[in-house]
Amino acid sequence: MRSVIGTSVSASAHTGRGPGLLAARGWLVPLLMACAQLACTGTADAAAAKSGAPVEAAAKPETAPTAFELQLLYADRTWNWVNGAAYFGLDRRLQAWTAGQDAPAVAEGHWLVTETGKMCMELAWRSKAYTTKPRRTCYSHRVENGTIEQRKDPDGDWYDFKHATDAAADEHRKFEAGNTKGARFDEIRKLIDNKS
Numbered sequence: 001m002r003s004v005i006g007t008s009v010s011a012s013a014h015t016g017r018g019p020g021l022l023a024a025r026g027w028l029v030p031l032l033m034a035c036a037q038l039a040c041t042g043t044a045d046a047a048a049a050k051s052g053a054p055v056e057a058a059a060k061p062e063t064a065p066t067a068f069e070l071q072l073l074y075a076d077r078t079w080n081w082v083n084g085a086a087y088f089g090l091d092r093r094l095q096a097w098t099a100g101q102d103a104p105a106v107a108e109g110h111w112l113v114t115e116t117g118k119m120c121m122e123l124a125w126r127s128k129a130y131t132t133k134p135r136r137t138c139y140s141h142r143v144e145n146g147t148i149e150q151r152k153d154p155d156g157d158w159y160d161f162k163h164a165t166d167a168a169a170d171e172h173r174k175f176e177a178g179n180t181k182g183a184r185f186d187e188i189r190k191l192i193d194n195k196s
Contacts, residue, residue, distance in 0.1 A: 063143040064117025070141060071113055073148075073162065073172065078180045085181040086121070094121055097185045103127040104188045109134055117141040118153070128192055148172075 065073075074088040084098030088111050096107040107123035114120075120138040124131070138153040141161065150161035150171060162172035 064115075065141050065143060065148060067113045067115050070117070070119050073175075074111065074113070074119060076179075077175045077177055080174045080176065080181070085184070087179045087182060087185070089179075094123060095179075095182070095185050096121075096123060096125075097181070097188045099188060103129050104191060105130075106185060106189045106192060126192060 076090050077088055079086045079088070081098070083100035084096060086094060086096035086107075088094055092110050092112065094107075094109050094111045098105050105125050105127035107125040109121065109123035111119065111121045118138050118140055120136055122134050122136045124134040126132070139150050140153055142149050142158070146164045147160055148162040149158045151158045160167065160170055162170050166173060
């Protein structure tokens with residue numbers, strides 16, 4: 001733009017029109033620039049509206065923990081629940097049990113992690129009353145301000161999973177190193193497998 005304006009000034013000096021005419025037209029360049037900017041913004045907004053995308057600026061992309069980082073959070077740990085637990089084996093085997101209001105049940109299967117921040121459990125549950133086919137349940141993870149957040153897929157609410165320094169409300173505080181509830185899993189499995 002500066003070179004174009006500079007050229008215009010020299011041309012006007014050579015034509016004898018003088019700088020007065022340029023001063024009178026000095027408003028033209030900023031006006032054209034403002035119009036071009038508005039036109040581009042309007043085009044982008046129209047394209048977003050046509051595609052159904054929100055018009056407001058996109059949120060910053062979330063940072064997902066790597067598969068290796070998720071492995072460190074889950075492998076060889078027991079996730080304790082209100083009425084049960086799940087053990088994430090180093091060999092990716094997964095054992096879980098529950099003894100809630102329904103009949104006691106156990107589940108066996110496997111777990112996996114992805115580079116997009118997901119941890120998935122594929123479990124087949126059984127009790128004395130029922131047996132299910134393997135069913136996959138996934139949890140997404142993201143890092144926000146140094147805190148790992150988790151949600152149940154596909155549309156659960158995000159909650160704090162693990163702060164850089166432990167916090168009382170962190171879900172990860174329900175994890176214990178090792179297979180701490182393996183004896184309870186074996187006890188419930190024997191109860192279920194007992195045919196009497």
